[in-house]
Structure formats: structure tokens, C-alpha cells
Amino acid sequence: MTDAPPPSSKPEWRKWARERRRGLPVAELSPRMNAHLATLLAQHGARHVLLYSAFGHEPDPAGVMEAHPAHYYLPRTEGRSLRVHPLPAPMVQHRYGFLEPSPAAPQVEPGVLEAVVLPGLAFDRRGYRLGYGQGFYDRFLLEAPHALRVGFVPQDLIVPELPTDPWDLPMHYLVSEQGVTPCYPPLP
Template sequence: MTDFPQSKKQLRHTLLNQRRHIHYEIWQQKSQLLCDRLSNWQIFQQAQNILAFANFRQEPDLSPLWQMFPDKNWGFSRCVEKDLIWHQVAIADFDNNMRSGAFGILEPHPDLPFMDLQNIDLILIPAIACDRRGYRLGYGGGFYDRWLPNSTGHKIGIIFEQFYLDAIPSDIWDVPLEAIATESVIYYRSTAY
């Protein structure tokens, strides 16, 4: 076990503060570059059933990606008690299909059809930071920690390059991701693509 100068809570606070101070135009540019990188990635191009997220607290904005590929099957989650519930969302009617949820995060209306979670090709996962081992630093609610162990599909962390770290604190329940996508590079567990 590596000794870390900061706890997850302290690191989360520090990094969220850094992300909050990214200038809006820079954030937009980085988000577009990240979407372009993903759109050219073979794994994304071959994926048909994709789970994604609506950005919150200056996470990378993936809306250009799903707007470029509206014919893929896109799923978005709702937080229900301690679980993530995934619904299929028609991108053409995205704004009407989404609403603000309990945490202020945009989520699908509960009456939308559920995603078939047995046939997921790709999961685009929000994070505050990720490390070279594939571990992610989330927001501390544990929603993805509880859901990821039983999920199928390529698990990809979505962050800006400055939040790709050598190592972050990890717990025994943390599930390492297969790849980390940034605006600069797609890393596949210590290897850049």
C-alpha cells in the first residue's frame, strides 16, 4: 500500500477546487478535444450501447460526442436511494428527456425505457481524477463503487489531462478501469493510445 500525503477527502477537495477554476473557454476547448479523441477511438467507433453522464461541476462535457453519434444507444443514470438506474435516452429529444435530479445532476425521466445492461459495449465514467493503475477518485457517494463490479463493457474514466495522476489512494472495493480518456491521450492502464 502506497502512503499518500492526502486522504481521498482532502485530495477530492483540492482537485475539485482546481477544476472549478478552469476558465470556461478552456473547459469548452478541452471538452471538445476529449470528444474528438473518443470519436476517433476504435473501441468507441465499434460500440453501439454506451453508458454516459451529463456533466456536473465542470466535468468534461460529452454532449458534442453524443450529438455526433445520435444513432448509438445512449444510457444515462438516475440515482435512486444508493443505486444507479440506467435509462435509454433518445439524443434527438435529450433536453425533454432529462431533468435535474436529487443532487442537481441532470438525469433521465423515470418513465424512459431501461437500458439492457447485459449488452453494454462501453461505459464512460465521470471522475475527479484517475491514476496510472486505472483507479478513479469519485465524489464519495459510492454509486459507481457499488455498481461497477457487476457491470459489463469497457470501463473508461473521463477526465482532463491535469487530473491524470501517478497514484491516488484506493480502497479494496475500488474497481480499476480499463482505460482513462483525456483531451490529450487515451491511456489503457499505463499505456497511451
């Protein structure tokens, strides 16, 4: 966890986190993070796991697919929602530059998911996530209420406390290059 400056608003925190993340060697951190993620998924018996397509300076969770046998899925944006597509799937480039499943790819209901691995600009020790501000995952998590919520984040972007909104849901765990941190509410 890092000692972060005290920005007061989510936009200020986003600016701080983007700048901080640009200086991190996420390509070097991702393999260690994936090893910890694989262990966590195995401990929870997660066999249906939603990942995300990393872009920019995000750590990449795709390496977990080699370490933990499971059914993996990726989200696709549709309007203001996320749709779930099993992998492998034909991919297209999103307008922001990352790859996502084609609209023609097979789709499943979010309720099939046992774990959701979430990106974020930063997370706090309580498990709250600072996203990009569009609310895709905030809305999506309500569709998969029983899934294990896992924040995938470099240790330098875990801060003591972030501002939250009433609709924000905390992660059950944070996975960094240093290991797995249980959050509130902890799961067995």
C-alpha cells in the first residue's frame, strides 16, 4: 500500500492514479499478480471467471488462464451495460483501443460467474474501487451478486481510503504483486 496524497474528489484521485500507474512496471508485475490470482481462484474453487482486456498501463490478468484451469469470459460494452462472452471468442477493437468480444460472439448470463476480476485506477484497503467514471462495473456487479469480487491492482495503487458513492461495492479481495489482501466483507 502506498502513502497517497490526500485528493478529495474522485476526479483528483483519477488524475493521481493515472500518473502513478504510468511509472509502474506493470508488465513485470502482472506475472506475479497472476500467480497470486490463480491461488485465490483455486482456494475458492472458481471455475467461471470474468477477466478484463488490459489496455494502457493496466496490469494484465490474462496470464491466470495458464495457471488456473477454468472457464474464462470477457465483457463487452453494449450501451451502458456489460455483456459476458465465453472465451475463446472473436475479438474486435473497442473505441478506446482495447479488445473485446464481437457482438456476434456467444453470450452467457452474468449469474454463471463465480468470480469477477476487476480493473481499477486505484483501490482502497476496504476494497473500494476507483474506476474510470463510467459506472459499467458498478451496474454489472448487481447482475452477478454471488460472484467473488477481486480487484487486480499494483500494490502502489492501494491507498488507505477513497471517496465512495452509495452504489459502490467493495471487493472481497485485492490481488497485487505482493499477494492477496482480504477486504470487507471477507469471505471464507
